[in-house]
Amino acid sequence: MTGKKEEIIKKVEAIGLVPVIRTRTQEDAVEAVGALVEAGVPVAEVTFSVPDAPGVIKRLKEIHGKDCLVGAGTVTTCEECRKALEAGSDFIVTPITVPEIIELCKARGVAMVCGALTPTEVFNAWSAGADVVKIFPATAMGGPTYIKNLSGPLSQVPVAPTGGVTPDNTEAYLRNGARFVGAGSDLVPAVVDGATKTQIAAQARRYLDAIKTARI
Secondary structure (H helix, E strand, C coil): CCHHHHHHHHHHHHHCEEEEECCCCHHHHHHHHHHHHHHCCCEEEEECCCCCHHHHHHHHHHHHHHHCEEEEECCCCHHHHHHHHHCCCCEEECCCCCHHHHHHHHHHCCEEEEEECCHHHHHHHHHHCCCEEEECCHHHHCCHHHHHHHHCCCCCCCEEEECCCCHHHHHHHHHCCCCCEEECCCCCCCCCCHHHHHHHHHHHHHHHHHHHHHCC
């Protein structure tokens, strides 16, 4: 990794948390990210399950500029990847390994987090050029213990778990080798209103506390 791509990965690792946005509407996504930024989490992954995800990414970049990294998630086709990049996405996240998307991101110099699960899938994703391998769904394989088991023979592969991540297991994930964690509905619900924004901020701070503790 070089240049901007390396810088983005380093920023995400320093934050330690990537909120996964799967809201019902575009406005819910914008409100959720606003709450996260105010709580001290300047990064978000807008999934393609959000209506007009590229439009949301573009709007978030216009609102927050360089103050918040905004990536595209649940990217499964090159067409989706191109749309996300055209909208200004800082990074791309896939739930599965799609070699063509990895190649596209490499060609564009874009940070790429590739989904995989088994040791063979993890190694193949990294070998193909993924910058970080997303272990999904992590809890289905044993959670932090699985990350620890992977980090033995595959210590050269940077991994980040998603699926079932909570503030209660975040510390264990990081101590067992995860570079950062991805948090979904536990942090950001599908519907966001005034009360929910307060809950998002409070939960985000719980994650940040767990990350800080893990790094002491």
